Amino acid sequence: MSEHFLIIDDSAIQRHLLSSFLKDFGHTVDFCESTIGALDKIINNSYTAIFLDIVLPDQDGYKFLRELRSQHQLADQYVILCSTKSTKLEIDYGLKRAKANDYLPKPVSRESLSEVLNKLPQRVK
Secondary structure: OOOEEEEEOOOHHHHHHHHHHHHHOOOEEEEEOOOOOHHHHHHHOOOOEEEEOOOOOOOOHHHHHHHHHHOHHHOOOOEEEEEOOOOHHHHHHHHHHOOOOEEEEOOOOHHHHHHHHHOOOOOOO
16 A cells, blocks of 8 residues: 655755655655755645654754644644664654654664554554
């Protein structure tokens, strides 16, 4: 079953890698290079999940996630933080304080992505 994902990441390499894996799994992917315009894209599309980088040029992923959660119609959007910040403290902060649904450390592998997708409510593979 094909699902629709959004990747918000300023790194073209990371966007390409993650999107290649998702497309190999049969899914469709949209991109944002920053958080600018991302809220509009989320409002106007139905995404199974959003992969959100933390370190972005205009607004960090934590702040963007707080903004997203404050929007009533978007508060339940499934968000996966995707970052090189991969210590237990950083992951716990992303999940508990920033309120992400999941955390995918970089570099992303097919296996780690598959594990995250298997945890989605729709059981995406």
